[in-house]
Amino acid sequence: MPATLIAPPAATARPAHRDGNVLRWLAAYTSSMVGDSVYYIALSWAAVQAGSPSRAGLVMSVSALPRAVLMLGGGVIADRLGPRRVVIGSDVVRCAAVLAVAALLFLTSPGLWPLAALAFVFGTVDAVFMPAVGALPARVTSRDQLARVQGMRGLAIRFASVVGGPLGGLGVAVGGAAAAFGLAGLLIAVSVPLLVSVRVGELPADDKAGDSPRGTAWSDLVSGLRYIRRHRVLAPLMLAIALGDLGFVGPLNVGLTLLADERGWGASGMGAVLAGFGVGAGAASLLLTVRGRLPHAGQVAAYAILAGSVAIGALAFVPSLVAAVGTALLVGLLAGLSGAMCGALLQTQADAAYLGRVTAVSGLVSLGFAPLSMPLSAAAIGAWGTGPVFVVSAAVCGLGGVVALLVRDLRRAELPK
Numbered sequence: 001m002p003a004t005l006i007a008p009p010a011a012t013a014r015p016a017h018r019d020g021n022v023l024r025w026l027a028a029y030t031s032s033m034v035g036d037s038v039y040y041i042a043l044s045w046a047a048v049q050a051g052s053p054s055r056a057g058l059v060m061s062v063s064a065l066p067r068a069v070l071m072l073g074g075g076v077i078a079d080r081l082g083p084r085r086v087v088i089g090s091d092v093v094r095c096a097a098v099l100a101v102a103a104l105l106f107l108t109s110p111g112l113w114p115l116a117a118l119a120f121v122f123g124t125v126d127a128v129f130m131p132a133v134g135a136l137p138a139r140v141t142s143r144d145q146l147a148r149v150q151g152m153r154g155l156a157i158r159f160a161s162v163v164g165g166p167l168g169g170l171g172v173a174v175g176g177a178a179a180a181f182g183l184a185g186l187l188i189a190v191s192v193p194l195l196v197s198v199r200v201g202e203l204p205a206d207d208k209a210g211d212s213p214r215g216t217a218w219s220d221l222v223s224g225l226r227y228i229r230r231h232r233v234l235a236p237l238m239l240a241i242a243l244g245d246l247g248f249v250g251p252l253n254v255g256l257t258l259l260a261d262e263r264g265w266g267a268s269g270m271g272a273v274l275a276g277f278g279v280g281a282g283a284a285s286l287l288l289t290v291r292g293r294l295p296h297a298g299q300v301a302a303y304a305i306l307a308g309s310v311a312i313g314a315l316a317f318v319p320s321l322v323a324a325v326g327t328a329l330l331v332g333l334l335a336g337l338s339g340a341m342c343g344a345l346l347q348t349q350a351d352a353a354y355l356g357r358v359t360a361v362s363g364l365v366s367l368g369f370a371p372l373s374m375p376l377s378a379a380a381i382g383a384w385g386t387g388p389v390f391v392v393s394a395a396v397c398g399l400g401g402v403v404a405l406l407v408r409d410l411r412r413a414e415l416p417k
Contacts (some may be wrong), residue, residue, distance in 0.1 A: 016145040017152060017289060021199050025140050028194035029133065031157040032091055032142035035187030037164020039122070039249055043115060045172050046105065051112045061118050064122025067367060070127035074219045075360025076319075078132035083356060084200045087136060088192060091131035093414040095188040097121045102181035120313075130367075134359025138352040139200040144416040147344035148403060151288030153342055154215055158160075197351060225314030232409035233298075234358065235351045240400040240410070241362060244305050245370035247397025248335060251312055251375030251390050252277065258378065259386045269321050278327040280332025298413035301341035302404030308334030309401065313394030316386045348416055369404045 004073045016022045042061075054238040078086050101118045104110050106172035137149045173179030214221070227233050260270035287294075294300055318324045373393070380389045404410050 009113075012186030015292060016141050016148045018208050019141065019145075021175075022141050022149060024144075024194050024199045024275040025136065026152055026156060026199070029153065030159060031187050031194070032166045033156055033160035034167065035098075035184045035191075037160050038168040038180060038187060039184035041165060041168025042171065042184055042325040043119060045168075046177035047112065047115050049177065050109070050115065054207065059112055059119055062119040063126065064367075066120060066123040067126045067130075067248075068364065070124060071360050071364045071367070072133065072221055072357070073217070074128035075131035075224065075249055075357035076217050076358075077128050078135050078356030078400055079224070079353060080217070080220060081141060082200070083132040083135035083393055084195065084198065086128055086132035087196045090125050091188050093125050093197070094129075095185050095192070097125075098181050098188065099185035102185060104177050105176070105178035105181065107288060125252050130350060130363050131356040131360040134347075134356035134363070135352070136200075136346060138355055142196055143348055143386050146347040147297075147340075147415045148185075148289055148292040150347060151285045151290075151292075151346040154285030154336065155282065155289060158247035158278060158285065161278065174201070210300075212313040216397050222359070224354055227354050228352075228358060228361055231349070233345065233413050234409040236410045237342060237349075238361060238365060239343055240301070240305065240403045242365045242369060242400070243403065244342075244397050244400035245339065246365050246373050247309065247393045247395070247400070248312065250373035251315065251393045252331070254374045254378045255381060255390060255393070256315075258381050259390075262386055263321070263324075265321050265324070269324075273328045274322065274356065275334035277335075278331040280330075280334075282337030283334050284336030284340055293409070293415045293417065294341065295414070297341050297345055297415045298404060298411045301338050302401045302411060304334045304338035304341065304399050305404065306374065308338060309394040309398035312397060313391045315388035317360070327379075344415055345413055349413065377408070 043235075044056065044060055047059040097118055101114055104114055137146055137153070141149055169181065171183040175182075184191075208217055227237065251262050256270060256273060260266065260273070261271075263274070308331055311327055311334060314322060315327050315331065318327050346358060346362060347355070377393065380392075
C-alpha cells in the first residue's frame with residue numbers, strides 16, 4: 001500500500017496536539033485500543049459461557065505465547081515494510097478475525113476452539129502490531145514533538161481502559177458475546193480509514209545510514225540487537241525498564257488482589273485502588289501532553305522510578321482503604337511519569353530506522369518477562385504474606401532507578417527541544 005510522503009520537518013509547523021495529521025493518528029490508535037478493550041471483555045465472557053473457568057483462563061492466555069515468541073520478528077517486519085503499512089494490515093486482519101467469530105457465535109454455539117483460535121490470531125498479529133505502533137509516531141511528527149505524542153498516547157490508553165470495559169459490558173448485556181465481538185470489530189475497523197489518511201515522512205538520511213534493508217530478516221534482527229547493545233542510552237534504559245516492570249507488575253496485579261482480600265476491602269475497594277492508580281497515570285500523561293518536554297529527562301525517569309518503588313512498598317502497610325487509594329494515586333503518577341519519560345527517551349534516542357526493533361525489545365521486556373513475576377508473587381505472598389513481597393518487589397523496581405542514576409549517559413539524557 002503506497003504511503004503519502006511528507007518531509008518530517010513539515011510536522012514542526014505546529015505542536016503535535018494541534019496537528020491534524022497527528023490527531024488523525026491518535027484517533028485511529030484510540031479507536032483501535034477501545035476495540036481491543038471491548039474484545040477482551042467479549043472473549044472472557046464467551047470463554048466462561050462456553051467452558052469451565054479454568055478452560056476460560058487457558059483461552060485468555062493463548063495469545064501470550066505467540067506475542068512473546070514472535071515480537072522480535074515483528075519489529076523487523078515493522079522496520080522493513082514501514083510501520084504505517086504494518087499497522088493498517090494488522091488492524092484489517094484483527095477486524096476480520098473478530099467479525100468472523102461474531103458471525104459464528106451469532107449463528108451457532110461453536111465452543112472454545114474458535115475462541116482459542118481467535119486469541120492465537122490476535123497474539124500473532126499483536127507481535128507485529130505493537131512494534132509498528134511504537135515506530136509510527138516518528139514518521140508522523142518531528143523528533144521534538146515525540147515526547148508530547150508519548151503523553152497523548154498514554155491518555156489514549158487510559159481512555160480506552162475507562163471506556164472499553166463499560167462498552168464491552170453493554171454489548172454483552174444487549175446482544176451477548178456476539179454483539180460485543182461485533183462492536184469490537186467495528187471499533188477496530190474505524191481505525192483503518194483514519195490510518196490511510198495519515199501522511200508519513202521518509203526517514204532522514206542519518207537514520208538510514210548503517211541499516212541494511214537488502215539483508216535477510218535475521219541479519220536485520222541481529223543488527224537491531226547489536227544497535228541497542230552498543231547504544232549508550234538505550235542499553236541501560238532497557239535494563240532500567242526491565243527491572244522497573246519486574247518489580248511493578250506483580251504487586252499491582254496479583255499482589256493487589258490478594259492485599260484487598262487480606263484487608264477485607266472487597267472488589268469495590270480494589271476497584272477504588274485501581275482507579276486511583278489510573279488517575280495518577282493519566283495525570284502524568286496529561287502533564288507530558290501539555291508541557292511537551294520536561295528537562296533532565298534521564299534524571300526525572302530515575303527519581304520517579306525510585307520514588308515509585310517506595311510508594312509500591314508502602315502500599316502493603318497503609319492503615320486504611322482511603323490511604324491505599326491515595327498511595328495508589330501516587331504510584332500511578334510516578335509510574336506514569338517514569339513510563340512516559342522512558343518511552344519518550346526510547347522514541348527520541350533511537351534512529352527511526354531501528355524503532356520497530358527497539359520497540360519490540362522493549363515490549364518483550366514488559367510483556368514477555370515482567371508477567372513472569374505474577375505467579376512468583378502469588379506463591380511468595382502465600383508463603384510469607386503481602387508485606388515482605390511488596391518490599392522485595394519495590395527493591396527490584398528501585399534497582400531500575402539506580403541503574404538510570406549510575407549510568408552517566410542515561411542520567412544526562414535529554415529530550416529534544
